[in-house]
Amino acid sequence: MSTFHELGLKQELLQGVEILGFSEPTKVQELAIPTILASQRDLIALAQTGTGKTGAFGLPSLHQVDTDSSAVQVLVLSPTRELAIQIAKDLKAFAKKMKGLKTVAVYGGANISTQIRALDNGCQVVIGTPGRMLDLIRRKKLDVRNVRTLVLDEADEMLNMGFQDDLDAILADTPKEKQTLLFSATMPKAIAKMAKKYMNNPEEIEVGERNSGAKNVEHHYYMVHAKDRFEALKRVTDMNPDIYGIVFCRTRRETAEIASKLNKDGYNVDLLNGDLSQAQRDDVMNRFRTKELQLLVATDVAARGLDVNELTHVINYNLPDDLEVYIHRSGRTGRAGNSGVSISIIHTRETRRIRDLERMSGKDFIKKEVPSGEEICGIRMLDLIDTVKETQVNEEQMSKFLPEALEKLADLERDDLIKHFLSVEFNQFLDYYKNANDLNAKGGNDRGRDRDRGSKNNGRDRGGRGNDRGGRHGDDSGYERFFINVGRRDGLNPVRMMGLINEQLNGSKPDFGKIDVQNNFSFFEVEPGFSNDLIHSVKGAKFEGRDVAIEPAQQDKKSNSGGGGGRSFGGKRKGGKGKRRRG
Structure with missing residues (x-):
């Protein structure tokens, strides 16, 4: 493991890192920082959340800023305002000792006039969400013609959120000669396509196994x-x-x-x-x-x-x-x-x-x-007892009240005292879970996968692919199938379809089955009992300016594309059985 001093960063940045209490770079920082500083080649960095990606692109980007110029030189695009704010906070902390360096965060949900004033005062680094950044460019309040470094952070999520058109428009105004840094947790095909579109012969670094997640x-x-x-x-x-x-x-x-x-x-x-x-x-x-x-x-x-x-x-x-x-x-x-x-x-x-x-x-x-x-009550009882045993006793203050308490409890045997003590804190849990039903569902052809006590078989079951072999209803028979008159060309995808339907329905929401999005129309399945509500609640609704209509799917409207892929989606919620205090 190297130190930050070995990565080639200027002294002011090293001082900022030291103030933050960091001495050794993370793996992605160790790989990315010298790679970015050594050349102007574009970079794709694949790393999971929590691995120090902000420092990996932020420190070398700040290192290359010319503080004598007030032109915007670094653009950092993030999918959400929360992330944009966090990145801006981190970059300001890194650059605490860099005189003349200014950063501005721009994002929706905040007063655009305040952000415009900040840009008018001059800055070298702008961090923001694609929608607000494009708005400011079109208002001619954000000049990106001098950008040297463009960072696409959480690039996979920006694509998932539908920012492709905004990214195209933003990048069209930036110089052709710039360094583009793409950071992503995952590498779906869409990211590879984005890299080919926006980047020039990029280097690639990867921390950990692709799509593997955290080891622990x-x-x-x-x-x-x-x-x-x-x-x-x-x-x-x-x-x-x-x-x-x-x-x-x-x-x-x-x-x-x-x-x-x-x-x-x-x-x-x-x-x-x-x-x-x-x-x-x-x-x-x-x-x-x-x-x-x-x-x-x-x-x-x-x-x-x-x-x-x-x-x-x-x-x-x-x-x-x-x-x-x-x-x-x-x-x-x-x-x-x-x-x-x-x-x-x-x-x-x-x-x-x-x-x-x-x-x-x-x-x-x-x-x-x-x-x-019964299992839950047992666990909560032991947790309560541990909490009592670990509670610090103030002997001096308690001694004033202890004699009277002991006298009051003198007629209770030890076992009775414990029962009363536990019941004070625990009766609500006992009442709630009395006669509780078994919630475990049987099905899904889970033969050979009974690892509920920690036994493992390398993640594979001998039951093969189970009963879900392209049958319309998979393991749960009786799902009802519907036709909807919007599709891929309207910007529909499974997530947006569920959102559209759930937004229109009042009360309980259905459990979705297969969803098959076609170019001009789509099919979807929901659990029984929602037919009338679906059809009537969607009347008058619009999706991307188009009137929406839903009807039960007829035999002749079935698609043979298999586009639903057997996907299953979340279900109807059921309320609790009554209030109780957490144990």
């Missing part, structure tokens, strides 16, 4: 019926009294529903999604970082840029549509030398996706049984 993260999954997903989430949380983690959901509405239900049931939780103002996001994140909150319920987009190293768990309330996003999610835990657990709550149609994740990541996914009420 265990991967668990629980199989339940869709209607029991929320109850399973609560049991998993109750089984881990010291949990400190993120629950990932697909949509903003789902984050609001899940966070609201958990709050009502007494959990220390809040949500993070795109509906929050920047002030609200800052408040939530401050409470989360100080562990005032145990759980954060978030969308993938909103969670970009979070910098928290001590997470014990990541919970996938739904598996993401793009399985590479799972690698990104799971990398939120097991950081900075800590261990962590990534948990997925799946239904019986998703066992094949677990196998796909095992193949992609090279990790074993351990099937766990959703704990029974």
